Amino acid sequence: MSPTGISILGATGSIGASTLDVLARNPERYRLYAVSAHSRMDRLAEIIRVHHPEHAVVSDEAAADKLAALLKEAGVRCSISWGSEALSEMASADEVEVVMAAIVGAAALAPTLAAARSGKRILLANKEALVMSGSLLLEAVREGGAELLPVDSEHNAIFQCLPAGFDYGLARGNIVKLLLTASGGPFRTLPAERFGDITPEMAVAHPNWVMGRKISVDSATMMNKGLEVIEAHWLFGVDAERIEVVIHPQSMIHSMVQYVDGSVIAQMGNPDMRTPIAHALAWPERIRSGVEPVDFSRLAGLSFEAPDPVRFPCLRLAYQALKAAGTAPAILNAANEVAVAAFLAGRLSFAAIARLVEETLAAIVAVPASCLDTVLGADREARSVANALLARAEKSR
Numbered sequence: 001m002s003p004t005g006i007s008i009l010g011a012t013g014s015i016g017a018s019t020l021d022v023l024a025r026n027p028e029r030y031r032l033y034a035v036s037a038h039s040r041m042d043r044l045a046e047i048i049r050v051h052h053p054e055h056a057v058v059s060d061e062a063a064a065d066k067l068a069a070l071l072k073e074a075g076v077r078c079s080i081s082w083g084s085e086a087l088s089e090m091a092s093a094d095e096v097e098v099v100m101a102a103i104v105g106a107a108a109l110a111p112t113l114a115a116a117r118s119g120k121r122i123l124l125a126n127k128e129a130l131v132m133s134g135s136l137l138l139e140a141v142r143e144g145g146a147e148l149l150p151v152d153s154e155h156n157a158i159f160q161c162l163p164a165g166f167d168y169g170l171a172r173g174n175i176v177k178l179l180l181t182a183s184g185g186p187f188r189t190l191p192a193e194r195f196g197d198i199t200p201e202m203a204v205a206h207p208n209w210v211m212g213r214k215i216s217v218d219s220a221t222m223m224n225k226g227l228e229v230i231e232a233h234w235l236f237g238v239d240a241e242r243i244e245v246v247i248h249p250q251s252m253i254h255s256m257v258q259y260v261d262g263s264v265i266a267q268m269g270n271p272d273m274r275t276p277i278a279h280a281l282a283w284p285e286r287i288r289s290g291v292e293p294v295d296f297s298r299l300a301g302l303s304f305e306a307p308d309p310v311r312f313p314c315l316r317l318a319y320q321a322l323k324a325a326g327t328a329p330a331i332l333n334a335a336n337e338v339a340v341a342a343f344l345a346g347r348l349s350f351a352a353i354a355r356l357v358e359e360t361l362a363a364i365v366a367v368p369a370s371c372l373d374t375v376l377g378a379d380r381e382a383r384s385v386a387n388a389l390l391a392r393a394e395k396s397r
């Protein structure tokens, strides 16, 4: 059997690094066709030197020139292209069967749609694209004959806890609910009166996972779990009422499915994204991931608690957007991207992230997400409203 061709969108990120690690452990099965990056050209050049993809895609001409110079210096050959069309091409090329969607944020939407329309197996790490345009992405997957496999650890866990052969989107009479576990993030036990002291450095220091900066802040506000509730709704066709969030600080159980007979099936493993990546890559087979097995003799205990809606209002906002439907999740996502970037830049306090999202949601009327232009229009409008609110908040500081 010839090796499977793979493109990695967002190869320089945390998920990109874990994916490259799993591929390197299974060289007989996979051939790296293309990699993409946005700003970290040094890292991309090093990835190309070590992993030998045929093709690299970057966001603009200046980045392409920088990469070309770095590769020339290192004596490494690889074709380079730039821009959004090139990104969609590397996700839909004939040489590719599997596409890892690991670009952060709304920028992942267009190439993920391209992969869906051209019938690829999509390993979906990015959650923002599905949150923005769930029905459109699923439609493209159906029409293109693609496969959408969840890499987000919770959704991958649920996928593993469902009976084999379950189609996405079917009404599941025998499932009572999906239980999404959440670590609670670095501020799970921090009293509300100390939330004013939270700095970006504190927020990106996650207790159990090493991740990119944006998702780390989302984990700290619990917006990450909110986005995951919406992601679960689309992936598994389950309403908001049947998706429950459970705080589980040890991050050993990655999520659970509760059935009508009282059974709860959980998926367990050390918190390392290489497990869900390896699972989605090889499904329905299993391959090496490099993750250590759980050592039960050293496992002190597993605990569970309910989320605190007062200190972590983002979770409620995500449920609210999911219930409002249409373009509301796209508005939520765009406002959150603006708020997180402003927080990381020192322009917004931690507690103000949720406020900015709530005010943006309240300022824009959601409409049915009937086509991509409508969704992208809602995304643009929400960014502009959120930026205006941000400017006003800065003035009054």
Ligand code: NDP
Pocket (backbone or CB within 6 Å): 009, 010, 011, 012, 013, 014, 015, 016, 036, 037, 038, 039, 040, 041, 059, 101, 102, 103, 104, 105, 107, 125, 126, 127, 128, 151, 152, 153, 209, 210, 211, 212, 213, 214, 215, 273
């Ligand atoms: P990182 O920030 O580590 O990496 C993001 C990647 O996207 C980088 O390759 C970056 O390029 C690229 N990128 C950023 N902005 C753009 C843009 N405008 N256009 C094109 N490419 C861009 O993020 P993570 O790897 O942590 O997360 C990636 C996605 O996976 C996110 O959506 C996240 O929610 C999801 N995810 C991550 C998990 C984790 O454990 N890390 C777990 C579950 C889901 P460059 O570095 O060159 O700027």
Ligand code: MG
Pocket (backbone or CB within 6 Å): 152, 153, 154, 228
């Ligand atoms: Mg997750």
